[in-house]
Amino acid sequence: MRNEFRRLPWSPFAARALAATLLASAAPLPAQPQAPPTAEQRAAREQQLRELDRIAIVERKVMIGMRDGVRLQADIYRPRDASIKAPVVLSRTPYNFNWWDVRNGMARDVSTAMDAVRRGYAYVVQNERGRFFSEGEWDILGPPLTDADDTFSWLAAQSWSNGKVGLIGCSSTAEWQMAAASRGHPALGAMIPQGYGAGVGRVGGWYEQGNWYRGGAVQMLFIAWLYGVQDGQRPMLPRDLTREDIERVSKYWDLASQKPPVDWAQALRHLPVQDLLRAVDGPRGPFADAVPAGTGGRMIQRTPNDPAWYKGGGLYHDDMPISVPGYWFMSWYDVSVGPNLALFNHARTKGTTQAVRDAQYAVIAPVAHCSYKRATENTVVGERSMGDARLDYDAMTWAYFDRFLKGADNGVLDTLPHVRYFTMGSNRWQTSDVWPPRGAKPVTYFLTSSGRANSRLGDGRLVSQVPGARAGARDTFTYDPMKPVPSYGGNVCCTGNAVQAGAMDQQKMEERPDILVYSTDPLADGVEVSGPVEVTLFVSSNARDTDFTVKLLDVYPDGRAYNLDETIQRVRYREGYDKEVFMENGKVYEVKLGPLNTSNWFAPGHRIRVEVTSSNFPRFDRNLNTGGRNYDESVGVAALNAVHNGRQTPSRITLTVVTPPR
Numbered sequence: 001m002r003n004e005f006r007r008l009p010w011s012p013f014a015a016r017a018l019a020a021t022l023l024a025s026a027a028p029l030p031a032q033p034q035a036p037p038t039a040e041q042r043a044a045r046e047q048q049l050r051e052l053d054r055i056a057i058v059e060r061k062v063m064i065g066m067r068d069g070v071r072l073q074a075d076i077y078r079p080r081d082a083s084i085k086a087p088v089v090l091s092r093t094p095y096n097f098n099w100w101d102v103r104n105g106m107a108r109d110v111s112t113a114m115d116a117v118r119r120g121y122a123y124v125v126q127n128e129r130g131r132f133f134s135e136g137e138w139d140i141l142g143p144p145l146t147d148a149d150d151t152f153s154w155l156a157a158q159s160w161s162n163g164k165v166g167l168i169g170c171s172s173t174a175e176w177q178m179a180a181a182s183r184g185h186p187a188l189g190a191m192i193p194q195g196y197g198a199g200v201g202r203v204g205g206w207y208e209q210g211n212w213y214r215g216g217a218v219q220m221l222f223i224a225w226l227y228g229v230q231d232g233q234r235p236m237l238p239r240d241l242t243r244e245d246i247e248r249v250s251k252y253w254d255l256a257s258q259k260p261p262v263d264w265a266q267a268l269r270h271l272p273v274q275d276l277l278r279a280v281d282g283p284r285g286p287f288a289d290a291v292p293a294g295t296g297g298r299m300i301q302r303t304p305n306d307p308a309w310y311k312g313g314g315l316y317h318d319d320m321p322i323s324v325p326g327y328w329f330m331s332w333y334d335v336s337v338g339p340n341l342a343l344f345n346h347a348r349t350k351g352t353t354q355a356v357r358d359a360q361y362a363v364i365a366p367v368a369h370c371s372y373k374r375a376t377e378n379t380v381v382g383e384r385s386m387g388d389a390r391l392d393y394d395a396m397t398w399a400y401f402d403r404f405l406k407g408a409d410n411g412v413l414d415t416l417p418h419v420r421y422f423t424m425g426s427n428r429w430q431t432s433d434v435w436p437p438r439g440a441k442p443v444t445y446f447l448t449s450s451g452r453a454n455s456r457l458g459d460g461r462l463v464s465q466v467p468g469a470r471a472g473a474r475d476t477f478t479y480d481p482m483k484p485v486p487s488y489g490g491n492v493c494c495t496g497n498a499v500q501a502g503a504m505d506q507q508k509m510e511e512r513p514d515i516l517v518y519s520t521d522p523l524a525d526g527v528e529v530s531g532p533v534e535v536t537l538f539v540s541s542n543a544r545d546t547d548f549t550v551k552l553l554d555v556y557p558d559g560r561a562y563n564l565d566e567t568i569q570r571v572r573y574r575e576g577y578d579k580e581v582f583m584e585n586g587k588v589y590e591v592k593l594g595p596l597n598t599s600n601w602f603a604p605g606h607r608i609r610v611e612v613t614s615s616n617f618p619r620f621d622r623n624l625n626t627g628g629r630n631y632d633e634s635v636g637v638a639a640l641n642a643v644h645n646g647r648q649t650p651s652r653i654t655l656t657v658v659t660p661p662r
Contacts, residue, residue: 074126077117096256135236138231189324192328220619322350366381366386384503424564436531443464445464446466454517479639535595539642548613552564557605
């Protein structure tokens with residue numbers, strides 16, 4: 001039998017088969033530039049496989065049929081003890097979980113599966129539709145939603161199952177969970193979504209549509225992410241292969257594409273944005289191309305309230321029910337802690353029953369995206385030490401699953417705080433029954449200056465009383481989209497080498513004249529800010545449209561200025577995301593930005609600081625200031641932008657301050 005790869009011509013996500021079955025030998029893919037595993041590592045993996053085989057029945061490459069005939073692959077690990085009716089922990093993902101590392105010729109780590117089996121669970125990992133050995137056509141979050149229903153039904157019906165399914169995973173392995181859970185499948189007993197922001201569509205005032213936007217500006221993380229994930233051209237195996245044949249094939253070919261590395265720090269500068277992936281010879285897919293699956297593709301051309309976001313492609317919107325207990329994991333330096341918190345609060349107040357509302361719990365850690373278990377005795381995020389930020393996440397999650405999937409009377413809900421959050425600065429875990437913490441109060445600071453707030457060397461101040469400045473007081477700066485303010489640290493993920501997440505000292509950045517800097521005097525008493533930070537600016541511009549960005553910072557007595565959170569608003573959406581309203585030259589507009597969120601102790605002697613400018617690139621795409629569509633434009637124009645202050649135009653921030661107990 002010949003083993004042949006055929007070069008696959010692209011057509012809009014049409015499924016293409018391999019010309020032969022790949023059952024005999026196949027040339028291994030080139031090894032990646034990394035240190036080869038040691039003999040000790042190989043021996044440890046071999047021992048791990050032997051131990052797994054001792055305690056578990058392993059069924060790899062099980063093809064589970066969906067209602068339309070498409071089959072999704074799954075690996076199943078379940079207790080060998082036939083007397084155990086096991087609940088299922090399901091992890092569905094777009095990523096490669098092939099059990100065999102074909103590049104190093106050894107098994108992958110299976111410790112998660114072993115841990116689940118030892119605890120009396122079946123552990124199932126499944127690829128989304130259109131990824132790797134799963135059939136069909138892929139779109140973000142693996143639509144249609146019925147794939148989740150069909151998978152839950154199949155798992156619950158197995159003779160070894162107790163009929164209950166729980167969901168766990170981080171990032172893209174979590175983000176599909178909420179929309180799937182909204183369908184109310186009777187087998188679904190609990191979910192533990194972690195770093196799940198790209199599954200949050202519209203919740204309350206947030207219109208991020210799965211981290212695609214912030215304030216109407218595009219978050220560029222998805223461009224780099226899609227380069228590695230969307231594959232409009234991909235080989236598929238013939239449908240008549242047995243499970244054993246597919247498992248054997250997977251030992252020498254895992255269907256993982258090996259794309260050339262990209263310098264994203266440079267690549268993300270390409271204009272027009274809609275051609276960015278084409279410029280790096282990336283694959284076609286939902287970013288800029290029409291896609292028959294899911295919500296139709298062409299994501300970069302959509303507006304924040306485009307009907308395509310609501311077509312059932314996997315995003316959760318706040319008109320969908322929450323009827324499942326949830327344990328929500330977030331982090332302060334993730335890309336989407338604001339909408340994540342909004343969804344948690346939505347579940348606490350809008351769950352379908354009181355029991356469901358009472359079963360919602362949250363953890364907010366001081367780490368970057370999906371880095372919970374990377375916390376150490378001295379956790380450093382970016383450049384700032386958070387101290388000991390460790391938690392026993394395994395104990396917490398398994399106790400939660402035991403309660404809702406096994407019905408264990410373990411008392412976990414009697415002691416588990418509804419919100420466990422880490423306060424930076426004081427570097428300690430705290431607990432609350434609500435978010436923001438009960439008793440927190442709003443405290444407002446007003447932006448003021450003598451018209452020279454440019455850079456940290458200027459005269460911008462934050463004051464507690466409305467400034468009595470003369471009418472028309474303002475700070476101006478020139479925003480040139482060809483010379484944007486670079487992103488430095490921050491609440492980001494997935495941008496390759498373009499941006500590092502975390503707290504970075506912003507002093508050097510604050511020397512730029514196109515950054516307005518406003519600071520309090522050194523604090524006489526410490527202040528804990530835990531909750532949303534509302535921002536209202538009075539702005540003007542000589543452009544038809546522009547952006548305004550804000551950062552919140554903790555400034556140390558020695559001058560170090562660590563960023564806490566950041567936000568942006570595209571001014572054309574100041575009146576809502578269902579319409580565009582452009583600016584008139586020189587006219588002053590009140591603009592409310594999406595809130596920042598943090599928990600930080602500003603110690604005595606520290607200062608609270610706000611930066612205002614018009615770009616934070618490539619965290620957010622550049623507004624080219626033309627008033628055009630932006631995504632298909634290559635030339636921008638400089639804008640003279642202004643932030644106004646004084647009694648008539650009180651630009652301000654409102655912090656959520658926790659008063660310490662007396």
